[in-house]
Amino acid sequence: xxxxxxxxxxxxxxxxxxxxxxxxxxxxxxxxxxxxxxxxxxxxxxxxxxxxxxxxxxxxxxxxxxxxxxxxxxxx
Numbered sequence: 001x002x003x004x005x006x007x008x009x010x011x012x013x014x015x016x017x018x019x020x021x022x023x024x025x026x027x028x029x030x031x032x033x034x035x036x037x038x039x040x041x042x043x044x045x046x047x048x049x050x051x052x053x054x055x056x057x058x059x060x061x062x063x064x065x066x067x068x069x070x071x072x073x074x075x076x
Contacts, residue, residue, distance in 0.1 A: 002061045002069030010074035013050045015059070017041050019069070024061040031056045049075055 004019035017026070019041065026047060028037040039047050041061065052075045061069045 002063055002067050004061055004069050004071065006059060006071055006073055010076045011049050012076045013048070015047045015049050015073060017045045017047060017059075017061075019043055019061060021061070021063045021067070024063045027060045027062070028052070029058045029060065031058075 002019055002021055002024060004017055007016050021043065023040060023042050026037075026039045026041045027035055028047075028049070030036050030053075036052060036057070037047075037049070041047065054075050056072060056074050059071050059073055
């Protein structure tokens with residue numbers, strides 16, 4: 001599995017990601033399971049979440065080797 005940290009949580013404008021893989025695909029899903037955003041991330045990246053509606057989201061990182069990591073975050 002991919003181990004990663006996200007901060008701040010809750011987030012307003014930007015979500016910072018620190019992960020143990022060089023690059024990964026980031027998918028953000030709302031609480032209903034709808035994909036709302038896709039980005040690329042590197043070992044240290046920031047994701048613009050300013051356009052997301054306030055609420056709870058799942059963030060899933062997927063690496064080329066098939067490993068994934070999942071965390072929950074709140075958008076203010």
